[in-house]
Amino acid sequence: MIFFANIAAKEHYDRNELGRFRCDNIDAVYQPLTSVDVESYLSRIKLTAPGCDGIPAWLLTTCSYELADIVTCILNCSFLTGCVPSPWLNALVTPVPKVSTPTRMSDFRPISVTAHLSRIAEKYLVRNLLFPSIPTVNVIDQYAFKPSGSTTAALIHFTDKLTKMLETNNYVRCLMIDFSKAFDTVDHVLLLNKLFQLDLPANVINWICSFLSSRSQKCKVNGQLSNMANIGLSIVQGSGIGPTLYIVIKSDLHVVSQASKLVCDEHCSFEYSSST
Numbered sequence: 001m002i003f004f005a006n007i008a009a010k011e012h013y014d015r016n017e018l019g020r021f022r023c024d025n026i027d028a029v030y031q032p033l034t035s036v037d038v039e040s041y042l043s044r045i046k047l048t049a050p051g052c053d054g055i056p057a058w059l060l061t062t063c064s065y066e067l068a069d070i071v072t073c074i075l076n077c078s079f080l081t082g083c084v085p086s087p088w089l090n091a092l093v094t095p096v097p098k099v100s101t102p103t104r105m106s107d108f109r110p111i112s113v114t115a116h117l118s119r120i121a122e123k124y125l126v127r128n129l130l131f132p133s134i135p136t137v138n139v140i141d142q143y144a145f146k147p148s149g150s151t152t153a154a155l156i157h158f159t160d161k162l163t164k165m166l167e168t169n170n171y172v173r174c175l176m177i178d179f180s181k182a183f184d185t186v187d188h189v190l191l192l193n194k195l196f197q198l199d200l201p202a203n204v205i206n207w208i209c210s211f212l213s214s215r216s217q218k219c220k221v222n223g224q225l226s227n228m229a230n231i232g233l234s235i236v237q238g239s240g241i242g243p244t245l246y247i248v249i250k251s252d253l254h255v256v257s258q259a260s261k262l263v264c265d266e267h268c269s270f271e272y273s274s275s276t
Contacts, residue, residue, distance in 0.1 A: 022082070022209050023202035030203060032076045033124065039068035041120045051115035052090040052218075060116055075121050082206025088118035090228070091217040091236065110184075112217060112238040122211075122240030125204065130244050133198040138251035145243035183246060184234045188212045191235070191249050198248070211241065 042064035047057045060067060078084060095108035102108055143154035165172045191212070195205060215236070219226040235242040235249070 022206050030076075030080050030201070032080075033072050035068040035072045037124075038072040038075065038120070039064050041124065042067060042071065045116055045120070048116075049092070049094075049113050051088075051113050051118070052092055053087040053115045053117075055116060057116055071117065071120075074117065075124070078121060079125070079203060079207060082203045082210060084118070084121075084207060084210040086214075088115050088121075089211070089213075089215050090115075091215070091238070093217050093219045095219070095221065110219075110237065112236050114236065114239050119240040125207065126241055126244045129200065129204050130198075130208075130241070130248075133200050134244075134247065134251065139247060142247055142251075145247055183237050183242065186233060186235045186246065186249050188232060191245060194248050194251070208241070208245075 042060050045057045045061050047061070050056050074085070091112040091114045093110045093112055096111050097107060098109050099107050143150060143157070162172055162174070192209060195208060215231050216228045217231055218228045235245040
């Protein structure tokens with residue numbers, strides 16, 4: 001359990017190192033959430049395991065109408081101040097087997113289970129603020145983690161371009177790169193530097209900075225819990241905002257030659273170039 005709890009831990013991690021990215025002058029006008037919006041999010045929560053706060057999904061969905069007002073107040077206060085409630089910064093790591101018969105640690109994928117309310121806040125931020133701020137040119141070759149993309153679409157695009165290249169070229173070179181531990185090794189400082197290049201309101205930058213700061217996690221296996229461990233890397237697997245943050249961190253990955261094409265799907269990239 002200690003092994004999985006310490007995944008994404010950063011050596012010499014300073015819990016306050018991301019504080020310098022916070023914006024002091026917040027001049028953006030925040031459009032507050034309404035109870036109607038929040039009730040819709042609450043009623044559609046998937047019945048998955050609760051996070052460290054222990055609030056079950058069935059309670060939020062069953063009582064979505066009764067809880068909408070108070071949850072709306074919490075979310076608006078969090079977004080307006082750019083501060084994430086401390087219970088949302090903790091996660092339960094559950095090792096999920098990647099193969100039918102796992103025999104070593106690398107055969108497991110550590111999935112972070114975060115609080116349901118945190119995931120609601122993250123999904124709202126991604127859909128309405130974060131993803132729309134990413135320039136289209138930065139996601140044109142990205143097929144995962146966006147509404148109009150999928151692994152199937154990536155494979156169709158790859159096959160179509162490959163066959164067309166073979167019609168006019170003797171051969172085509174193909175290169176597939178699988179980034180090892182792509183999610184777990186994302187550096188928060190590099191990520192925030194790239195977020196600053198987007199057209200995001202100051203309070204959103206502060207909220208994401210708060211979301212990545214002072215994070216901790218513990219591993220749960222067969223009902224047993226490990227000690228809490230601080231983490232300073234990763235975009236938090238299992239979170240609502242993590243996949244979009246991963247798009248941001250690798251959005252400047254482009255080919256240098258017009259003869260080459262790039263297709264990105266999750267943490268894999270396909271590059272192919274033609275030759276006569």
